[in-house]
Amino acid sequence: MHGVDATEVFERVSHPTRVEILDALASAQRDAPADPWLAYTELREAVGIRDNGNLNYHLDQLGDLVVKEDAGYRLSRVGMGLVGTASSGVLDTDWTWGPVDVPGECRQCGDPLQLRYEDGVLWLTCDTDGHEHGLWVPPSLLEAHPEDTLVERIAFLENRWGELTRRGICSECQGNVDGELTRLEDGGHHFLGHCDRCGSQHGLPVGLFLVGHPDVQRFYYEHDVDVRSTPYWTLDFCRPGAETVVSTDPLRVRVDVTHDGDTLSLTLDRAGDVVATDRS
Structure with missing residues (x-):
């Protein structure tokens, strides 16, 4: 520290x-x-x-x-x-909440999703072992906000995490995050960042890394959608492995954002910078 x-x-x-x-x-x-x-x-x-x-x-x-x-x-x-x-309740690892049904389906099995807080983590899960995904949302949000707004506010926090990481800001301590696109064992890529101030690791799907990009927000705004409060797990372009490798040397990865037959394509370099956009 x-x-x-x-x-x-x-x-x-x-x-x-x-x-x-x-x-x-x-x-x-x-x-x-x-x-x-x-x-x-x-x-x-x-x-x-x-x-x-x-x-x-x-x-x-x-x-x-x-x-x-x-x-x-x-x-x-x-x-x-x-x-x-x-x-905020983050220090109380005995606190539990849920489960609560949420929009979307499990990317691994297609079953409906729920949110459940336990062991200090808000889990997005279909209730099958190994299919859960941890979200960094404190108990205070789950307790203090109206139930009918919880999903969009949870989504906003998670999407903001991607926005902060893309801008090189640690969501935990606001220190500097350095990172790059990293290849996963299944052949896909994610952005892996590290904060040398608090030690937090920021590994997230390439799509989530781009949710806060101005071109992505503008694209959805034109379709009357506020993507900032849309659960990223319901967005196809945020699915792990949804990106396309355009070239390996130098590394170029393309993400296709599609809505109502309209497509925005963004190409990233290894550092995660958007080097090209295309609308079709």
């Missing part, structure tokens, strides 16, 4: 009293976002500490996770980020 001592950060929040302080300040932020400050006595009462020295010690240990001014105490931007990560 670059730019921060991870051990120091974890030690700051290792004591339950400090967690209670952060939680109290987070509650104040939720209840009154325009005035999130808690006076010292309010914070002491919220945490249930009578000894000023004890409270002062833990406030000092939290350091720049908390801001102190004349108005009192509030979470800093860093503190909010830490609380936000915990609130």
Whole structure:
């Protein structure tokens, strides 16, 4: 982990009293976002500490996770980020959700698909072992958003992952992602990127890598479709192996995006850059 001592950060929040302080300040932020400050006595009462020295010690240990001014105490931007990560539910590997039926069919067997959250992952599955695919969607989205909007919002997050990766941005830490088109064992290709800041690997189908490309978005917009919120697993051009190898030296891979008899073809080089487009 670059730019921060991870051990120091974890030690700051290792004591339950400090967690209670952060939680109290987070509650104040939720209840009154325009005035999130808690006076010292309010914070002491919220945490249930009578000894000023004890409270002062833990406030000092939290350091720049908390801001102190004349108005009192509030979470800093860093503190909010830490609380936000915990609130997202990604640290609770015991949390489960689903299964919920979703559009599309399994690319391996053709059976209907479901979404199910367990073991810290949202699984897209037909309920056959070995056919599942993990989506990086936090429990907070599944809990906080209306049920009738979940699929399109899950799709938006996944499609955004492809867009960020194509632009060289890590979806986990916003570090720099370097990668290239890589050949799979079955002969197809996917884009494999690596973030040297947090170590995340970004391997995704070539089609998903292109969902956010301006030409692809424009193509679907002309057909009255918002591809940004369309589940990528329902799009034929996002199917692993749907791409065509035009040449191997240099590597050129073509992706054909088709809708209502209209086709947009995009050709990529090894680095994943679109080097040619064609409309037919």
